[in-house]
Amino acid sequence: MLAYSFRRLLGAIPTLLILIAFAFLMIRAAPGGPFDTERKLLPEIEANLRTAYHLDEPLYRQFGRYLYGLAHFDFGPSFQYRDYTVTELIETGFPVSLKLGGLAMLLALVVGVAAGCLAALNQNSRVDYGVMALSMTGISIPNFVMAPLLVLVFAVYLHWLPAGGLGDASNLVLPVAALALPQIAYLARLTRASMIEVLRSNFIRTARAQGLSTTQIVLRHALKPALLPVVSYLGPATAAVITGSVVVEQIFGVPGLGRFFVTAALNRDYTLVMGVVVFYGVLIIAFNFLVDLAYAWLDPKVKLG
C-alpha cells in the first residue's frame, strides 16, 4: 500500500510536468500579451514592465523560474490584479468553489446511488422507468442550460430562492442543484446497471435463502460490490464538476475560482491561468489516486501494485 502510493506519486510527476509545460507554451504562444491596454504604453515603460516580470528572458529561463517558484508553492504575482499574488487569489476563490463542488458531489452521490438502487430493486416497474426517464432527461440537459432554467422557475417565477450572490445557505441551493443534477442522473444509471447485475449473483441468492430482508441484503451485501463502477466514475465526475463550476459560477455570480479562469485567459494573465490550471490539475490527479485507493478497498480482487 505504502509502496504503491509512493510509486503513484512518482508517476504523477511526469504527468504534472507535461501539464505545466503544455499550458506554459500555449500561453506564451498566444497572440497578445498581459500589458496590452487601450492606451498604448510607452515602449520604455512596457520594456520595464517586461523586465520586472521576467518576460524578457528566454523561454527556458522563464520556465525554470516558474518551476522553481512552484516547488516553493509560489504561483507568482498576478498580472491583472496587480496587488495580489496568484496564491492569494486561489486562497480566496477556492474555498467557495470547494463548498459548491463538494456539496454537489455529496448530493449527487447520495441521491444518485439511492435512486439507482430504488430503480434496480423495482426493475421494469413504473418506478424503474420513471427514474430512468428522469435520469435520461438529467443527462440531456447540460448544467449551463439547467442553471438559467432553475433561476427562471425558482427565482423569477416562484420567488422561492435568490437568483445569485453569496450569503446564506439559500444562495447555495440553485448553483449546487445545477452542478449536481447531471451527475445525479449519471450516477443513478450507473448504480442501477451494476446493482441489477449484483442482485443476480449467487451470494445474493444465498442471502435471500437465509431469509435476510431486502434492506439488509442491499446495505450489507449488495451495495459494496455495486458501488465499484460508481467509484471509478468519481474521477471523471470531479473533473466535470470542476469545469461545470466555470459556467455555474458565472451564471450565479459566485466569487469562486472557476470564474477567474476565462477572464484570466482573456486578459493574458499568464500566471493566474497557469495557477488555476496547475491547481486543478493537481486536484484531479490527487482525486484519481484516492479513487484508486477506494477501489482497492471496495474490491478485494484488486491488488495494488
Next chain:
Amino acid sequence: MSTAALDSELAAGRSLWADAWAVLKRNRAATLSAWVIAALAVLVIVGPWFCAYAYDYIDFARASAGPSFATRHFFGTDNLGRDLLVRTLYGGRISLLVGVVATAVSLVIGVGYGAIAGYFGGRLDALMMRIVDILYALPFMFFVILLMVFFGRHLVLIFVAIGAINWLDMARIVRGQTLSLKHREFVEAAEAQGVGAFAIIRRHVVPNLLGVVAVYVTLTIPQVILVESFLSFLGLGVQEPMTSWGALVHDGADVLESAPWMLIFPAVFLAVTLFCFNFVGDGMRDALDPKDR
C-alpha cells in the same frame, strides 16, 4: 486476397449488422429518437429557406418581442430584433455540424491510434497507451478554452480542438478490440500471405471493429455537441452574427426575466437533440456491443 476470404468476411459482416438492425428496430424509444434526429436535421437544413427573415436581419421596430404569429416571428425576436426561429435553426446547423465533424475527427484519430497500438503490440503499444494514460489525467477542457481564447473562434479550430480531446476513449476501445482480433484466423491467413501490416489493419482489422465503433460514435456525438455548446456559452464558440445553440442559450440566460423565450426555445432544441442521441446510442449499445450479448 482470395474471393472466398472476402465472401466470408462480407457474410459475417452482414449477419452482425442484420442482427443489430433487428434488435434496434424492436427498441421503440431508439427508433423514435432516430426519427426525431432525422426530422431535426432536415428541419435545420431546409427550414431557414422557408423562414420569413434572414438569420442576421435586424427588425429594429420589434426588438425583444415575444412569439407572435402576426409578425411571423414565431419564436419571438432577440434583443437586436433578429428572428429567433431562424437563428435557432441556424444554431442547430452549427451544433449538428460540429457534432458530426468533430466526432469524425476523433473517430479517425482514435481508430488509427488504437488499431496501430493494438496490432503492433509490444513496446510500441506500451508507449502509446502510456501517452493516452497521461493525457487522460490532464484537464482538457481547460486547454480547449485556452485554445479558443488565444487563437480566435474559428470553426475549423472548434472541430479540431473538440475532436482532439475526444479520441482517448475511442483509442482505448479500439485497441482492446484489436488485441482480440489480431489472433483470429483471417488475420493470420493474411499475414501468412504476406500482406503488409497497414493493409491488414485497413482491410481486416478496422472493418471488424465497426460495430463497437458505431456505438461509441453515436454516444460521442451528443458529448461533442455539449462541448461546443459549453464553449459557445462561454462566448468562445462561433462568431456573431453566426450562432449555435450554446450561444443562444447564453444570450437567453442574460435576459431570462424580460424575454424568457430567448432561453426556452434554444434550450429545448438542445435538450431534445441530446436526449435523442443518447437514446439512439443506448439502443445501439444494446444491439451491437458484444459485451452485452
